[in-house]
Amino acid sequence: DTGVSQDPRHKITKRGQNVTFRCDPISEHNRLYWYRQTLGQGPEFLTYFQNEAQLEKSRLLSDRFSAERPKGSFSTLEIQRTEQGDSAMYLCASSLGGQGLYGYTFGSGTRLTVV
Amino acid sequence: AQRVTQPEKLLSVFKGAPVELKCNYSYSGSPELFWYVQYSRQRLQLLLRHISRESIKGFTADLNKGETSFHLKKPFAQEEDSAMYYCALKIGNTGKLIFGQGTTLQVKP
Numbered sequence: 001d002t003g004v005s006q007d008p009r010h011k012i013t014k015r016g017q018n019v020t021f022r023c024d025p026i027s028e029h030n031r032l033y034w035y036r037q038t039l040g041q042g043p044e045f046l047t048y049f050q051n052e053a054q055l056e057k058s059r060l061l062s063d064r065f066s067a068e069r070p071k072g073s074f075s076t077l078e079i080q081r082t083e084q085g086d087s088a089m090y091l092c093a094s095s096l097g098g099q100g101l102y103g104y105t106f107g108s109g110t111r112l113t114v115v
Numbered sequence: 116a117q118r119v120t121q122p123e124k125l126l127s128v129f130k131g132a133p134v135e136l137k138c139n140y141s142y143s144g145s146p147e148l149f150w151y152v153q154y155s156r157q158r159l160q161l162l163l164r165h166i167s168r169e170s171i172k173g174f175t176a177d178l179n180k181g182e183t184s185f186h187l188k189k190p191f192a193q194e195e196d197s198a199m200y201y202c203a204l205k206i207g208n209t210g211k212l213i214f215g216q217g218t219t220l221q222v223k224p
Contacts, residue, residue, distance in 0.1 A: 031210055042119075042201050042214030043159070056209055091159070095210055103149055103161030104212070 004107035006092050012113045013082055020078045021110045025094030032075050033104065034067060035091040036060065043091055049075060082114045117142050119204050121215035128192050129223050136187040136218045138176075138202030147205040148185040149212065150176055154198045162187075162200070172196070192222045 005024040013019050025032050030051050035043035046065070047057045051072035061067075064082075069075040079086055089111050093104035118141040128134055140146060150162040163171045165178040165185060176187045185202060199219050203212040 033210070040124075040216065042121075042203075042217050043212075045211050045213070048209060048211060056211065097210070103151070103164060104210075106159040108158045 004092055004094055004105050006090075006107035006110050008110055009108065010111045010113075012115060015084060015114055016081055018078065018080045019082060019112065020076055021090055021092075021112075023075045023077070023092030023094075023107060025074070025092070026105055027073075029094035029096050029105070030072070031095045031097065032069055033093045033095075034075070034077050035093065037089040037091055037109070038087075046077075046090075079112075082112075084114045087112055087114045117204065117206060117213055119202050119213050119215040121200075121202055121218045123218045124216070125219045125221065127221040127223065130194055131191050134187075134189045134192045134196070134220065134222075136200050136202075136220065138185045138187065138215060140183050140185065140202075140204050142183075142204055142206075144207065146178065146180070146183075146185075148176075148178055149203045149205065150174070150185075150187050151201045151203055151214075152198050153201070159201070192220075194222045194224060196220060197222045 007022045033048040034046040037043045045058050046061050047067050049069040052069050064080045067077045089109045091109045092107040095104050120139045149164045151159050152162040153159045174189045199217050201217045202215040
């Protein structure tokens with residue numbers, strides 16, 4: 001297990017297109033989180049899953065955003081009809097329980113640029 | 116309102132000087148605070164959490180509930196400490212974190 005993997009690393013898309021990102025957490029971690037980070041800001045919470053259940057969504061997550069975690073394994077984050085304001089780094093993190101002794105393990109992120 | 120404030124965007128010190136990165140929080144519940152660090156070209160990683168009360172890479176942080184602060188300190192900065200540091204507050208039992216805006220620490224030789 002090499003940690004949390006995110007794919008793709010970079011995505012450039014035209015405004016109005018749909019994009020999907022994938023996150024593979026550490027296999028024994030039951031919690032998975034999505035965050036968004038814009039330039040000069042700290043990560044902002046988007047949503048989280050415990051196993052396959054999506055338990056919380058931020059108000060930042062408009063109805064153009066949807067996330068899934070089928071079978072409690074990998075997760076996908078889809079953005080429909082992308083806007084320039086969606087340009088950001090999308091971070092995935094996983095943990096065992098609510099933080100455990102070791103906090104989150106973060107992925108390297110997917111950098112989205114909407115042109 | 117739940118909020119984490121890191122007042123300094125950039126902190127620049129010379130090698131061997133003491134370092135203090137400030138973090139203040141606002142939270143009505145029982146706070147659980149963390150420091151995360153991101154070195155150049157690396158992913159965000161946990162540095163320390165207040166519950167464990169440990170020193171990691173020479174850094175310590177003490178939760179001061181009276182001043183609602185969780186400042187990160189190191190007595191003698193090293194060049195390899197140069198990185199972006201984020202203070203984070205855990206909300207409830209979900210594990211959700213609220214992050215500050217981050218402070219870039221630059222340690223000059």
